[in-house]
Amino acid sequence: MSTVDNQTLIDAWRRLLTGSGKSWVLFAHGTCVVLEQPTGDVAEQAVGILGEFGPMHVATAAGDFRVLELNQGEGWLVTSHHPDVITFVPRDDPEDPSHLAVGLLGRSRRDLDGTELSVVHVEVTPAS
Numbered sequence: 001m002s003t004v005d006n007q008t009l010i011d012a013w014r015r016l017l018t019g020s021g022k023s024w025v026l027f028a029h030g031t032c033v034v035l036e037q038p039t040g041d042v043a044e045q046a047v048g049i050l051g052e053f054g055p056m057h058v059a060t061a062a063g064d065f066r067v068l069e070l071n072q073g074e075g076w077l078v079t080s081h082h083p084d085v086i087t088f089v090p091r092d093d094p095e096d097p098s099h100l101a102v103g104l105l106g107r108s109r110r111d112l113d114g115t116e117l118s119v120v121h122v123e124v125t126p127a128s
Contacts, residue, residue, distance in 0.1 A: 026121040027113035031087040053082035054114015067099040078106025
């Protein structure tokens with residue numbers, strides 16, 4: 001499994017979330033925790049969510065995912081059993097672009113992010 005450089009991931013998430021009014025925290029393998037109502041330390045809040053909902057467990061809801069192809073053709077979003085935990089998979093990353101292969105790749109990256117919990121970027125949107 002290849003890794004995507006941090007700046008590519010940051011740029012992609014900025015494009016995806018521009019204008020959403022939401023704060024977000026990006027982890028090393030492309031998983032993003034989107035926070036509608038952040039409280040206190042945003043990174044700490046995201047680490048708590050991803051630590052609980054990121055690791056994959058077979059035959060549980062943690063193994064579920066859905067693949068959403070982005071209209072801009074830049075890749076896919078792989079959702080999880082938590083509505084605020086999403087993994088970005090760039091278009092040129094998977095060898096097999098089928099939804100199943102992309103979903104499995106995104107899920108494995110979420111699992112890595114949920115166990116390593118390595119924050120690479122925090123974007124805080126001011127409260128309105």
